[in-house]
Amino acid sequence: MVNSIWLMIAQRLGLGLVTLFVISLLIFGAVELLPGDIAQEMLGQSATPETVAAFRRELGLDLPAHERYLNWLGGVVQGDFGNSLANGRPITDLIAGRLGNTLFLALYAAAIAVPLALVLGILAALYRNSWFDRAINVFTLSSISFPEFFVAYILIFYLAQSGLFPSIAKITPDATLGEKLYRTFLPALTLTLVVTAHMMRMTRAAIINLLASPYIEMARLKGMSPGRIIVKHALPNALAPIINVVALNLAYLITGVVVVEVVFVYPGLGQLMVDSVSKRDITVVQAASLIFACAYVLLNLTADVLSTLSNPRLVHKR
Amino acid sequence: MDALIGFLTALLWIAAVIVAAAGVAWVFKTVAIALAPAGVAKVLRTAPLTANFGIIVIIVYVTVAILAPLIAPYGEREVVGGEYLPWSTTHLLGTDNLGRDMLTRLIYGARNTVGIAFVTTGLAFALGSILGLLAATVGGWLDQLLSRIVDILMAIPSLIFALLLLTIVGTSVVNMILVIALIDSTRVYRLARAVAMNIVVMDYVEAARLRGEGLWRLIVREILPNASAPLVAEFGLRFCFVFLMISALSFLGLGIQPPTADWGSMVRDNATLITFGDITPLLPAGAIALLTVGVNFVVDWMLHRASGLKE
Numbered sequence: 371m372v373n374s375i376w377l378m379i380a381q382r383l384g385l386g387l388v389t390l391f392v393i394s395l396l397i398f399g400a401v402e403l404l405p406g407d408i409a410q411e412m413l414g415q416s417a418t419p420e421t422v423a424a425f426r427r428e429l430g431l432d433l434p435a436h437e438r439y440l441n442w443l444g445g446v447v448q449g450d451f452g453n454s455l456a457n458g459r460p461i462t463d464l465i466a467g468r469l470g471n472t473l474f475l476a477l478y479a480a481a482i483a484v485p486l487a488l489v490l491g492i493l494a495a496l497y498r499n500s501w502f503d504r505a506i507n508v509f510t511l512s513s514i515s516f517p518e519f520f521v522a523y524i525l526i527f528y529l530a531q532s533g534l535f536p537s538i539a540k541i542t543p544d545a546t547l548g549e550k551l552y553r554t555f556l557p558a559l560t561l562t563l564v565v566t567a568h569m570m571r572m573t574r575a576a577i578i579n580l581l582a583s584p585y586i587e588m589a590r591l592k593g594m595s596p597g598r599i600i601v602k603h604a605l606p607n608a609l610a611p612i613i614n615v616v617a618l619n620l621a622y623l624i625t626g627v628v629v630v631e632v633v634f635v636y637p638g639l640g641q642l643m644v645d646s647v648s649k650r651d652i653t654v655v656q657a658a659s660l661i662f663a664c665a666y667v668l669l670n671l672t673a674d675v676l677s678t679l680s681n682p683r684l685v686h687k688r
Numbered sequence: 689m690d691a692l693i694g695f696l697t698a699l700l701w702i703a704a705v706i707v708a709a710a711g712v713a714w715v716f717k718t719v720a721i722a723l724a725p726a727g728v729a730k731v732l733r734t735a736p737l738t739a740n741f742g743i744i745v746i747i748v749y750v751t752v753a754i755l756a757p758l759i760a761p762y763g764e765r766e767v768v769g770g771e772y773l774p775w776s777t778t779h780l781l782g783t784d785n786l787g788r789d790m791l792t793r794l795i796y797g798a799r800n801t802v803g804i805a806f807v808t809t810g811l812a813f814a815l816g817s818i819l820g821l822l823a824a825t826v827g828g829w830l831d832q833l834l835s836r837i838v839d840i841l842m843a844i845p846s847l848i849f850a851l852l853l854l855t856i857v858g859t860s861v862v863n864m865i866l867v868i869a870l871i872d873s874t875r876v877y878r879l880a881r882a883v884a885m886n887i888v889v890m891d892y893v894e895a896a897r898l899r900g901e902g903l904w905r906l907i908v909r910e911i912l913p914n915a916s917a918p919l920v921a922e923f924g925l926r927f928c929f930v931f932l933m934i935s936a937l938s939f940l941g942l943g944i945q946p947p948t949a950d951w952g953s954m955v956r957d958n959a960t961l962i963t964f965g966d967i968t969p970l971l972p973a974g975a976i977a978l979l980t981v982g983v984n985f986v987v988d989w990m991l992h993r994a995s996g997l998k999e
Contacts, residue, residue, distance in 0.1 A: 389840075389843050392840050392843070393840070393843055393844060396840060396841075396844070397844075397852065400852060400853065400856055401856055403856070508738065511981070511984055511985065511988065512977075512981050514984065515928060515932075515977055515980035515981040515983075515984050516977045516980070516981075517932050517935050517936060517939070517952075517973060517976050517977060517980075518936065519935075519936070519939050519952075519955055519973060520955075520970070520973035520974065520976065520977050523955070523959065523962050523969065523970055523973060524970065526962055526963070527962055527965075527967065527970065528695065528698060530963070531963070531965055537963060621845065622845075624845055624848075625845045625846070625847040625848060628847060628848075628851075628940075629936050629939065629940065632939075632940060633959075643848075643851060644851070644940050644941075644942070646855070647851050647854055647855045647859070647940075647942055648859070648941060648942060650855055650858065651855075652855055652856065655851065655852055655855040656852070658848075659844065659848050659849070659851070659852045662844075662845060662848045663843065663844045663845065663848065666843070666844070666845050666848075667843060
């Protein structure tokens with residue numbers, strides 16, 4: 371029994387590793403497809419062929435592509451992403467603190483959003499087709515349609531204007547946890563509002579789907595209360611789709627974080643990436659994309675494993 | 689205390705807007721049923737108020753986008769006064785950070801932002817659905833090849849991938865359209881292929897094959913008509929995603945470039961006003977939100993109808 375679970379997890383991990391490898395190839399290869407030459411582009415049209423050649427050597431561009439890829443990948447595995455094209459600093463230094471900040475913000479938002487979405491989803495399923503359900507339906511459909519920066523600025527307008535919360539999420543490394551939570555409350559709330567809607571709708575749909583099955587009818591016929599039916603009987607079977615949609619939305623947080631960080635001037639990875647895109651600092655963008663893609667793949671992988679584990683029929687396969 | 693009052697007035701405003709929207713939608717529904725031919729009226733009668741509201745929003749946006757030069761009081765790029773002028777009779781919504789009329793920019797923004805989003809969605813759809821239908825019809829190695837490529841492209845979050853590609857090709861409107869169309873076509877491909885897979889195995893397609901119909905004719909005449917309903921609903925959803933993505937990129941300063949009027953960059957350029965308690969920068973963001981809400985309402989109703997769900 372236990373062995374087959376480990377085998378399954380190992381299989382998924384292997385598949386995830388392959389995906390990551392292909393993604394790294396894609397991220398590296400996309401730059402290769404660039405028409406023209408990075409060195410020429412960086413130095414401008416007026417550069418002499420000699421300076422361009424010297425610069426190419428410095429960047430390692432004179433080596434063949436596969437050799438450069440292996441060097442790059444070897445560095446990445448050891449946590450060395452190379453140097454920034456724009457200012458020559460090691461990318462690892464640029465990223466180090468910011469990655470922690472971004473993770474902190476994403477976790478903070480998730481810690482609010484996931485319980486909230488589950489409770490609202492269960493309530494909506496319990497009182498389906500009531501006014502409560504309809505109001506939540508319209509509200510969530512609307513908030514899915516709002517651009518992140520709209521939500522962010524509305525919150526700034528109402529909550530930061532009056533001085534309740536700071537509109538700029540500046541955090542210093544030596545800030546206490548409470549202070550950090552307070553200062554990043556608005557960005558976290560923005561992300562929560564954006565993500566909750568989808569999770570809640572899926573929770574509701576998954577539970578309502580199950581309510582039509584015979585064993586639920588049986589429970590109802592023997593006089594069980596609706597709340598107990600949903601929590602005790604429907605929820606365990608709805609876990610797999612719910613876990614999936616939670617993971618999908620946490621992955622969505624990763625992208626949402628980019629815009630929100632820019633609005634709140636939060637020193638995270640997303641803001642670094644946006645700055646680097648406008649500077650066309652390709653090496654930094656490559657590193658940031660790889661990290662975001664890694665988080666995305668890992669989340670999907672975790673969801674896959676967890677939703678399999680939540681299904682006894684798959685765990686205890688005969 | 690102030691915050692509480694502010695919050696309560698906001699709630700009151702939201703309630704008022706919802707009531708007004710429902711009223712407008714109800715009037716529209718009644719008028720439309722009375723005026724439309726019998727067939728259309730019958731369909732409209734089943735539409736919920738939200739869907740009617742969505743239809744009105746779409747009609748208004750399209751009208752404004754087409755008639756922009758006639759409606760707008762000033763020229764799109766015309767500097768008409770000081771910077772950040774407040775609302776007044778000459779400049780209904782004040783002026784922006786360079787002294788251009790805000791209302792004018794907002795109206796032209798409908799044309800530029802919505803137009804570009806529409807073109808991008810169209811491109812993504814053409815590419816994605818043709819490849820998807822082709823893969824399902826031909827099958828074999830072509831299907832395998834395309835599907836694996838799409839799998840890989842979809843393994844990277846779309847905004848991150850867009851940022852990566854824009855760094856490589858450089859930021860410009862044409863590049864942005866192509867990049868987003870490419871990324872979104874993968875999602876369309878998945879749906880088109882899945883839908884077509886169920887149709888390809890039907891007997892009538894087999895009969896058409898035996899009759900000797902060519903590949904192109906098979907796809908366009910036999911499979912496409914039966915796959916169109918889910919694809920149309922998907923078009924609405926995709927449009928929302930593309931529209932939000934373009935707005936996000938423009939907001940980040942990487943999408944539609946100035947001096948073209950565009951809602952995303954308008955928010956970015958005038959965002960400082962918000963900290964002074966001026967809601968003007970929220971208007972373009974609200975315009976984006978309103979259109980996506982409208983389209984989502986209509987799509988929701990169409991999906992509901994297509995699935996035959998009667999609650």
